[in-house]
Amino acid sequence: MHMGFLITPKLDTVSIVLRGTFNPAIFSPYWFEKYKIIASKAEDADVQLIHPEVVSFRTDWLSLSSDKNSFTIATSEAPWVRCLDLVEQTFGDFLSHTPITQLGINRNIEFPSTMEKNEVVGHLLAPKKPWGDWGSQISKGVAGNHGGMRNVTMEIRDLEDREKGHVRASVSPSEGNNHGVVVSINDHYEFSNVLSDSTLGATQAMETLSQNFMASMDRSASITNQVMKLIDEA
Amino acid sequence: MNTKTTDSISVDLDRSKLVSNMAQSLETIQLQSNIDAKIIHNNMADKHSSLTRLVRQFEAKDLQSVPVNGQKKHKERSNFIPLQEWEGYVLDIQEDLFTASLLDLTNKREVPDEEAEFAISEIAEPDVEFLSIGAVFRWVLGYRIKPSGQSRESQIIFRRMPKWNLESKARADRNAERLMKTLSWK
Numbered sequence: 001m002h003m004g005f006l007i008t009p010k011l012d013t014v015s016i017v018l019r020g021t022f023n024p025a026i027f028s029p030y031w032f033e034k035y036k037i038i039a040s041k042a043e044d045a046d047v048q049l050i051h052p053e054v055v056s057f058r059t060d061w062l063s064l065s066s067d068k069n070s071f072t073i074a075t076s077e078a079p080w081v082r083c084l085d086l087v088e089q090t091f092g093d094f095l096s097h098t099p100i101t102q103l104g105i106n107r108n109i110e111f112p113s114t115m116e117k118n119e120v121v122g123h124l125l126a127p128k129k130p131w132g133d134w135g136s137q138i139s140k141g142v143a144g145n146h147g148g149m150r151n152v153t154m155e156i157r158d159l160e161d162r163e164k165g166h167v168r169a170s171v172s173p174s175e176g177n178n179h180g181v182v183v184s185i186n187d188h189y190e191f192s193n194v195l196s197d198s199t200l201g202a203t204q205a206m207e208t209l210s211q212n213f214m215a216s217m218d219r220s221a222s223i224t225n226q227v228m229k230l231i232d233e234a
Numbered sequence: 235m236n237t238k239t240t241d242s243i244s245v246d247l248d249r250s251k252l253v254s255n256m257a258q259s260l261e262t263i264q265l266q267s268n269i270d271a272k273i274i275h276n277n278m279a280d281k282h283s284s285l286t287r288l289v290r291q292f293e294a295k296d297l298q299s300v301p302v303n304g305q306k307k308h309k310e311r312s313n314f315i316p317l318q319e320w321e322g323y324v325l326d327i328q329e330d331l332f333t334a335s336l337l338d339l340t341n342k343r344e345v346p347d348e349e350a351e352f353a354i355s356e357i358a359e360p361d362v363e364f365l366s367i368g369a370v371f372r373w374v375l376g377y378r379i380k381p382s383g384q385s386r387e388s389q390i391i392f393r394r395m396p397k398w399n400l401e402s403k404a405r406a407d408r409n410a411e412r413l414m415k416t417l418s419w420k
Contacts, residue, residue, distance in 0.1 A: 004340065006399055008315065009315055010313075010378070010379065011313050011315075012313065012315055012316075012381075013313075015242045017240040017241070017245050018240075019240055019245075036394065037394060038394075039358070039360030039361055039394075040367060040390075041359060041360070065246075070245050072242055072245050072246075073244060076312075076314070077312075077313065077314040078314050078315065078316035078319065078374050078376055079316065079319060079372040079374050079389075081372060081392055081393065082372075082391060082393075085393055085394045085395055085396070086394070086397040088297050088395070089394055089395070089396050092396040092397075092402075093397050093399075095335075095397050100309075102239075102240050104239070104240020104241060104242070106240070106241075106242050108243055113353075168241070184241070186239065186240065186241035188239060189240075207405055210405070211409070221375040
């Protein structure tokens, strides 16, 4: 489950990204309200843009945006299962013929740290020695001001639970001066036969999402906890 | 095959480019705050100004906090971080209360082994209509983090699960078949 972090996060954002062929004009807050997919009143939504090519709005708990090639919903409000329910209803019950070629289950978790701990963990994840003289230059000077690891990304492929795809995890320091750490996970699936078989529509993507969403939440929590452990022990 | 990735940052950047291109072509854009949204088309200068503003918002990735129409008040951004979560199943409904069976998701219980009574007033208004015997909900205890501070909060959210149809049944059959293959009898 997603709780049980070693360090309480400051921000936890879950998003589901679909790639394929979409009709963004459909995705207005009124459409979601009409079919009772979201509880919020459509008139309360903050609509940024509704256009045949791109749509973007925010309700009390979600941000939704879409263009002709992608559909994204994101939330920083638990329970995360609401994202799953919304996407499954939208593309399972109502728009099941939408050809979806890729699915991403993403999570970004930011948690507090200190400048000193970030320094130690940055060096663990990206040692400066292999960078030679430049690495030595980075190490000189006052901690926190001399630079260091900005981003490390690790990826696993050849996973048993998908025909094609990967899980990618990135670690980076928080932006600004609050010395936090951000762990971003992209759990990516590809459905290569959707383009050649138009009858498949959203079926494979929804089946994959349904079967893997909670496991993906668990995996992202587990990866983040490993980074939290490094920070905790630094 | 589309070779782009599905991480949300890449998708945001693609969308930003799209809006930027639209602004350059001065294409008509529908900006709406409610259902009778107006199409801005009678003044090219105004339109260009609106588009430029939208592009800037996209580029600043601050769309969520800047309503286009300028009518709505800026909502304070907040996050709700879960500490404990249960899946509930409504067993009984009385005048002001409902009783539910609870599955503790935080401690990875496999079967519901708790029962609790909740005040109906605890349910957020839009979710009350989903209260019925057998309805499934999530009960989350957590921290609400706002720029103005942090507080403990409890939320009851009724699930809007997809309907069962022939495809769902076929999917469930496939899952059951897959599960059967993993079982071994000793």
